[in-house]
Amino acid sequence: MRARFIPPQPDTFRLEKNKRDMTRCGIVAHHFSTAHRREQAHSAFFTPIVQPTWVSLTLAKRFAFYSIRFTMTLSQSALQHLVNKLMRRDRLRNHGARIVDELTIRGFDALVLENSLLRVTILPELGSDIVEFRYKPLDLDVMWRTPNGFWTLEKVYPSDTTSRREFLDYYPGGWQEILPNGGAATTVAGATYPTQGETSLLPWSWQIVEDTPERVAVKLTARSLRSPLLIEKTLSLGETSALKIDETLTNLGLVPFDLTWGHHPAFGAPFLDGDCVIDVPPCTALAHPQLRYETQRLVPGQEFAWPMGPGRDGSLVDVSRVQPPGAGTADMLYLKDLPEGWYAITNQRMKVSFGMAWTLDAFPHLWFWNEANGTFEYPWYGHSYVLALEPWTHYPGDSLAGAIERHQQMTLQPGEQRNVQLTAAIGTGMSRVAGFSLDGVFIGV
Numbered sequence: 001m002r003a004r005f006i007p008p009q010p011d012t013f014r015l016e017k018n019k020r021d022m023t024r025c026g027i028v029a030h031h032f033s034t035a036h037r038r039e040q041a042h043s044a045f046f047t048p049i050v051q052p053t054w055v056s057l058t059l060a061k062r063f064a065f066y067s068i069r070f071t072m073t074l075s076q077s078a079l080q081h082l083v084n085k086l087m088r089r090d091r092l093r094n095h096g097a098r099i100v101d102e103l104t105i106r107g108f109d110a111l112v113l114e115n116s117l118l119r120v121t122i123l124p125e126l127g128s129d130i131v132e133f134r135y136k137p138l139d140l141d142v143m144w145r146t147p148n149g150f151w152t153l154e155k156v157y158p159s160d161t162t163s164r165r166e167f168l169d170y171y172p173g174g175w176q177e178i179l180p181n182g183g184a185a186t187t188v189a190g191a192t193y194p195t196q197g198e199t200s201l202l203p204w205s206w207q208i209v210e211d212t213p214e215r216v217a218v219k220l221t222a223r224s225l226r227s228p229l230l231i232e233k234t235l236s237l238g239e240t241s242a243l244k245i246d247e248t249l250t251n252l253g254l255v256p257f258d259l260t261w262g263h264h265p266a267f268g269a270p271f272l273d274g275d276c277v278i279d280v281p282p283c284t285a286l287a288h289p290q291l292r293y294e295t296q297r298l299v300p301g302q303e304f305a306w307p308m309g310p311g312r313d314g315s316l317v318d319v320s321r322v323q324p325p326g327a328g329t330a331d332m333l334y335l336k337d338l339p340e341g342w343y344a345i346t347n348q349r350m351k352v353s354f355g356m357a358w359t360l361d362a363f364p365h366l367w368f369w370n371e372a373n374g375t376f377e378y379p380w381y382g383h384s385y386v387l388a389l390e391p392w393t394h395y396p397g398d399s400l401a402g403a404i405e406r407h408q409q410m411t412l413q414p415g416e417q418r419n420v421q422l423t424a425a426i427g428t429g430m431s432r433v434a435g436f437s438l439d440g441v442f443i444g445v
Contacts, residue, residue, distance in 0.1 A: 098216060099111065109123070110123055111123075117426070118242075124206045124220055126170075127200040128177055128222070128233075129172065129174045131145075133354075135352065143266065145173045145268060146173045147384065167195040168379045173268065174265070175264065178200045178261070178262050178264055180224070180227045180260060182392055183195070183399040183400070185197075185399070186402075193226060193227075193400060198226055198227070199224060199231060202224065202225070207221075214239060216237055218235055220234075221233075228253030229249060229412075230252050232250075233245055241425050241440070244440070245422040247422075248419050249418045251414060256414065257412050262390055262392035263392075265388060265389065266387070268385060268386050272322065272385065272386070273347065274322060275348050276345055276346065277348060278307075279320070279345075280343045281342065283306050283338045284305060284335070284336050285309060285319065285333050286302070287299060288396055293331070293374060295374035297312060298312065298319070298331055307319050319333065319368070322370065322387055325373060326385075328373055329374040330374035336364070338365070342355065342357040344427075344433035345389070351431070352426065354425075355433065355440075356389070356391070356423070357423045357436050359420045359421050362418065363392055365391070366390065366391055367392050370387045423438045427442040
């Protein structure tokens with residue numbers, strides 16, 4: 001079968017940009033040929049030859065003095081993605097759910113999913129980080145931005161895996177997906193993994209899979225370099241303030257593979273302040289086993305029923321209430337024995353809540369990291385005011401090697417897949433939250 005497609009705006013056809021888009025979409029072969037010609041410029045054209053699985057695609061462009069021909073072989077889904085991308089240039093919506101994939105932030109390609117309530121910005125080339133989760137009616141972004149902000153990162157795998165530098169030097173804040181190593185740099189099965197690596201440090205490919213006023217969705221994919229893992233996730237946004245994530249992790253190896261896996265969303269001002277409270281299901285909390293910060297409030301290694309924990313000064317500490325800026329404290333603890341996978345952070349002054357829900361059997365534990373300008377050495381030097389509540393496979397946050405020693409790792413058999421869902425949303429008008437579901441529904445108090 002032959003088909004011919006003429007782009008609606010040939011004068012805006014950018015060969016180099018589209019070549020990069022095609023490369024992301026799974027092209028397996030391509031070839032350029034040029035010939036000088038004294039002819040007038042005219043429209044680029046496509047001549048796809050469709051086979052049962054693959055498509056042979058030829059693009060040509062004639063200029064005043066030469067012509068360019070570009071031939072490649074790619075999957076039919078990749079061709080559809082490319083055609084959709086070119087067609088979308090004439091039909092970007094200004095209403096309903098919508099998605100934009102032609103933006104850059106500090107040299108990184110950016111994806112923006114938004115509707116009338118929510119704007120979510122993703123940096124696929126920086127670990128698929130979510131760097132903006134903005135409630136539009138109040139122009140309120142709940143994500144934390146580190147004091148260093150965004151740095152232009154060389155788009156290569158970092159060579160230093162012996163310290164925290166490779167992650168924290170370029171950590172912009174926001175929300176990361178981390179596997180197979182949660183915690184400090186470590187070596188397992190002959191592979192050395194960096195701190196919070198390696199997917200948080202890799203570029204991800206992406207493909208828009210739905211683009212309607214009712215719902216937009218983008219699929220992001222990463223293949224790890226030092227582990228046999230393929231992770232694919234679809235982020236979708238409908239007509240509400242709920243972002244939904246459906247992801248599948250696959251072991252491509254021929255042997256069982258051990259891993260740790262987690263999500264690392266960090267929240268900051270102006271949403272985060274001393275008026276914020278944290279709600280979770282009834283559970284047990286554990287302060288980090290060692291004295292992690294000189295300014296921490298809790299006795300190291302103590303277990304307690306959420307939310308009242310033993311303080312180092314002999315008092316009881318209510319960890320459900322967020323410390324105000326400038327308090328000079330820093331705490332790390334872990335929540336376990338959760339009956340349900342959800343939490344909510346509510347700014348009681350603003351009456352704005354952020355809720356997250358997740359598949360509990362995949363992430364049975366919740367890490368709690370709160371700094372109120374209480375770390376005075378690298379990397380914060382007193383500047384950090386942040387709260388992170390992170391669904392994880394294991395605790396404490398030492399490393400993959402530590403999790404294996406405690407038999408807390410997730411193990412995937414050869415070819416095995418693991419599917420997980422997460423939902424994050426903004427709610428308003430509540431002082432406390434008694435529940436939050438994967439459907440994005442809050443139960444307010």
